[in-house]
Amino acid sequence: MGIVIDPSAPLPAPPVESVSPDGRLTVRRDDTWGGVYLIADYSTAVPVPQKVRFMRVGSDGIEVPVRGGDAAWAPGGIAFGYDHEAELGVSSSWYAYPITAAGAVGARSQGAGMAMPEPEKPRDVWLKATATPGLSLRVIVTAWPSLEYTERQQRFDVLGAPAPVIQVDEWSLPSGPMTLLTETLDEREALLALLTSKSVLLSQTLHAYGRPDAYWVPGKITETMTGDADDPGREWTVDMTQVDRPPTVDAPLRVPGRSYSDSAGLWPTYADRTATGQTYRDVTVGG
Structure with a gap:
């Protein structure tokens, strides 16, 4: 039996967060800056990795490393990244590779996918x-x-x-x-x-x-x-x-709008920052 849809009904909003089926990787849209927050959770892995490499696959099907996540430190098995260069207007998929202290690269996580919106006119x-x-x-x-x-x-x-x-x-x-x-x-x-x-x-x-x-x-x-x-x-x-695209190896993590200089006006001292109760994760990727 067919499903009748009211043509005047608004279309569902695109997802703003996606989690890989294995639960290892979470990606979250940042429409303000046209980027994607990345969170890898290997806290239950054995062994717990020292670093995580974030990778993206776009419409061309080619896997490329994410700047600032090639590779990212993962204290306690948790790593953060930010992809400021993902394609807009098409779906991309992100993956994570755990890396041990000995430098061994583990199996790729399952993918987390999302489509980023294109810019609107006139600032297009x-x-x-x-x-x-x-x-x-x-x-x-x-x-x-x-x-x-x-x-x-x-x-x-x-x-x-x-x-x-x-x-x-x-x-x-x-x-x-x-x-x-x-x-x-x-x-x-x-x-x-x-x-x-x-x-x-x-x-x-x-x-x-x-x-x-x-x-x-x-x-x-x-x-x-x-x-x-x-x-x-x-x-x-x-x-x-x-x-050519600048190299990504050892590029530091940079999250727009979330640098130390951006937050210095709100929290001039570490005591001010600690008093907020926010974690490094809250400040880096918004919780």
């Missing part, structure tokens, strides 16, 4: 700082019209031969100018801090735009006032050069 592009994720921003990109792919060739003219000999190497990754808009002075300061942070930036936008996720290094930055002297609006043109 994420620029994420891989080294300092707390600087990441959803930005307004008004133009990114062209990408240039440069050939790398060597030409040798041979005496007596009409045709040259050309040695062809790999083509370069693309580069091109991106134009952005900031509307307030606070946005201006935040964008300038991001672009000059010396961090490789990950760009993510809607799949419909045909711009795959990519890593970029900003180059020349041009800031232009869009109105009168009292108008805070700015237009930015930034030369962007695509690069």
